[in-house]
Amino acid sequence: MLTPDHCEALATRAIESEGQASYADKLDGGRSVSGLNVDYLDALLSALPTDARRGGMLDGLVHLLRVRRELAAYSPFSPQQVLDLGDEVVAIRRGTGPEAVTAIVNVSHGAVELPTVRGLDVLTGRTHESLALARDEVVWLVQEEQA
Numbered sequence: 001m002l003t004p005d006h007c008e009a010l011a012t013r014a015i016e017s018e019g020q021a022s023y024a025d026k027l028d029g030g031r032s033v034s035g036l037n038v039d040y041l042d043a044l045l046s047a048l049p050t051d052a053r054r055g056g057m058l059d060g061l062v063h064l065l066r067v068r069r070e071l072a073a074y075s076p077f078s079p080q081q082v083l084d085l086g087d088e089v090v091a092i093r094r095g096t097g098p099e100a101v102t103a104i105v106n107v108s109h110g111a112v113e114l115p116t117v118r119g120l121d122v123l124t125g126r127t128h129e130s131l132a133l134a135r136d137e138v139v140w141l142v143q144e145e146q147a
Contacts, residue, residue: 067122067140073101088112089133102141106133120144 068074073095083091088108094101102119106112117131119141127144 064123071095071101071122071140072099085114085117086112089114098143100142103138104131104133104141105138106135108135110135117141 071094072078075095078095080095081093083093083102085091085104089104089106089112091102091104094103101122102117104114104117112133114131114133118129120127120143121139122142123138123140128139128141131139131141133139
């Protein structure tokens with residue numbers, strides 16, 4: 001019988017092993033993300049007895065993977081660039097041109113405002129004319145023309 005810890009370890013290994021083969025080889029009919037079979041992960045998570053906290057985290061991971069699957073910028077072959085937006089955030093741009101995605105994470109102990117950063121957050125569907133991030137908040141921004 002699979003224990004919750006065993007299932008979580010399997011899911012973590014599946015996520016960490018992504019990108020080991022070519023992106024095209026791993027598409028599997030659109031149901032995988034760089035080698036991670038989303039159907040497998042869904043089945044694993046649905047069989048996993050979880051408390052509310054663990055269930056929320058796992059649901060969040062599945063949401064991130066589903067969004068990522070739709071974005072060409074997250075191909076293992078897509079270029080990436082670390083952006084300097086200040087010490088309070090980590091910012092990485094994946095891809096180029098109209099398909100680029102900028103991931104920004106607030107790593108500070110409080111809220112952060114980035115008044116010159118704007119775009120559509122593909123994780124929430126919210127448009128930001130000026131970015132304000134709560135502690136630990138994450139956004140994946142695209143320019144609205146391409147969304």
